[in-house]
Amino acid sequence: MTQPSHARHLVADILDKQIVDAKKVKLGKVDGLVIVLREGKPPRVAFIECGAAVVARRLGRWCERFVLALNRRLGVRAKPRYRIPWSKVTKVDIEVTVDVDEHPLLAWEEWLRDHVVGRLPFAK
Amino acid sequence: MKSGFLQIALGIITSIGGFLEVGSIATSAQAGASFRYGLIWSLVLGTVCLIFLIEMSGRLAAVSKHTIADAVRERFGFNFALWPRLAELIVNFLVLGAEIGGVCLGLKVLTGIEARWWAVPVALVLWFALWVGTLDVIENGTSILGLLTIVFVVAAVKMHPDWLPLLRGSAAPVLPPRDQSAHYWFTAVSILGATISPFMFYFYSSGAVEDGWNEKNLPANRVTAVVGMSFGALMSIGVLVAAAQLFNPRGIDISRYEQIALILTPALHKWGWPVFGGALAVCCFGAAVEISLASAYAIAQTLGWNWGEDEKPAERARFSLTYTILIFLSIVPILLGVDPLKQTIFSMALTAIVLPLAILPFLLLLNDEEFVGSHRNGPIGNTVVVFTIFMASIIALVAVPLEILGGGS
Numbered sequence: 085m086t087q088p089s090h091a092r093h094l095v096a097d098i099l100d101k102q103i104v105d106a107k108k109v110k111l112g113k114v115d116g117l118v119i120v121l122r123e124g125k126p127p128r129v130a131f132i133e134c135g136a137a138v139v140a141r142r143l144g145r146w147c148e149r150f151v152l153a154l155n156r157r158l159g160v161r162a163k164p165r166y167r168i169p170w171s172k173v174t175k176v177d178i179e180v181t182v183d184v185d186e187h188p189l190l191a192w193e194e195w196l197r198d199h200v201v202g203r204l205p206f207a208k
Numbered sequence: 209m210k211s212g213f214l215q216i217a218l219g220i221i222t223s224i225g226g227f228l229e230v231g232s233i234a235t236s237a238q239a240g241a242s243f244r245y246g247l248i249w250s251l252v253l254g255t256v257c258l259i260f261l262i263e264m265s266g267r268l269a270a271v272s273k274h275t276i277a278d279a280v281r282e283r284f285g286f287n288f289a290l291w292p293r294l295a296e297l298i299v300n301f302l303v304l305g306a307e308i309g310g311v312c313l314g315l316k317v318l319t320g321i322e323a324r325w326w327a328v329p330v331a332l333v334l335w336f337a338l339w340v341g342t343l344d345v346i347e348n349g350t351s352i353l354g355l356l357t358i359v360f361v362v363a364a365v366k367m368h369p370d371w372l373p374l375l376r377g378s379a380a381p382v383l384p385p386r387d388q389s390a391h392y393w394f395t396a397v398s399i400l401g402a403t404i405s406p407f408m409f410y411f412y413s414s415g416a417v418e419d420g421w422n423e424k425n426l427p428a429n430r431v432t433a434v435v436g437m438s439f440g441a442l443m444s445i446g447v448l449v450a451a452a453q454l455f456n457p458r459g460i461d462i463s464r465y466e467q468i469a470l471i472l473t474p475a476l477h478k479w480g481w482p483v484f485g486g487a488l489a490v491c492c493f494g495a496a497v498e499i500s501l502a503s504a505y506a507i508a509q510t511l512g513w514n515w516g517e518d519e520k521p522a523e524r525a526r527f528s529l530t531y532t533i534l535i536f537l538s539i540v541p542i543l544l545g546v547d548p549l550k551q552t553i554f555s556m557a558l559t560a561i562v563l564p565l566a567i568l569p570f571l572l573l574l575n576d577e578e579f580v581g582s583h584r585n586g587p588i589g590n591t592v593v594v595f596t597i598f599m600a601s602i603i604a605l606v607a608v609p610l611e612i613l614g615g616g617s
Binding site for chain 2: 101109139193202207
């Protein structure tokens, strides 16, 4: 059984790293990993997960429920949990570079830019 | 990448903004008035510890290309990173309020208009400076204005201190009579808290990452840490000695900021009062800039947002909004009429209590080959920092309750 140590390496190397897109825009942190366990083969990372609900879950179920309720109430970001398939990861070094075009992860950033910060003087 | 000279500028601003601020001025002046030279050692000890810690945060940034907040989350995970962040946010909120209060008091000294009326204008100017300024403008502007604080050293020398007792007080504690010892140790803790401010490490390491440091910057980083922090320490010792010369022989304890404003008068005569007001306003403003940015950096880096002072606020909406909210919330205590000197001293002691939480993870990173490779800490650096921090928090845990029970200063 070499899987557990392999999985631990993955967690140490990727979890909580910065995610950036090809243009170096920061998309968030690797808040969670979805790992597929396979019979007789080493486990494989299927997705990297990001979003408030993902980190909240690491603190406890109560926190996740709270974030989900808050997300429904505010409704800025469609999904409080976002998965990026591992196949979209192009590079892992200081940051995890992903090749994705649409960024639902930046929903809050864009909402605040359009509705709050961008409306203040000298913001642009 | 910046030249060595500009890199040292980052160190000097970190020092002026982070070192000589309302906390250091207030705690040093109180120490000098109440215990003459008897607490200079705590400033020296705090500065030695600070030099090591600043050097470490620059080294971590240069070698690993991580800011401290990034590295703490990556190495220890979200669940751990959350707690120091929350503790610092509360402390920073109080300290930022104290710094803005310091600017207001400086303006009060200059104009005679009550400090409370300045809170909103000062918060607006601070916010606007961050909103439109770039890191370069902020660094250089505060560095140049901060040179004004040299007046504290000039004043201290002109007041003819006794050099031998001064050196003795710098080397070891000079204990007061028994009935004053709780206040003595409480003041020592406040000085350590005012000297070793965690926000300086976040500010410095974020600036280093934003300026793209690498291993070639390490020698300059070492010089910066020593020169910049010693400069700040010298100014604080100036405040302490000037207060010792003026108040200690007359048996006056400091309970109001207006008293501290008198420390330049014996040396500068009629200019003493307005120059103090100007110097206080400038260094507190520098510190307020640094704390606002450091808090926003730390939150953005822990949550993976885009951050940076050089972009337009709209391009960094969450980051810019974070410091905006923090600045305007932090003036609430001033508007409610909380005594600025009490808030300052309290928040400095609180800083000393939360220090281990902020520093220990970062010390572990500096001994982790994955982050700093062959540039790991030596035994001396580790020992100095661990010793100082544990000592500061142990004294704090003993002295803070005693001070509160004893009715405070």
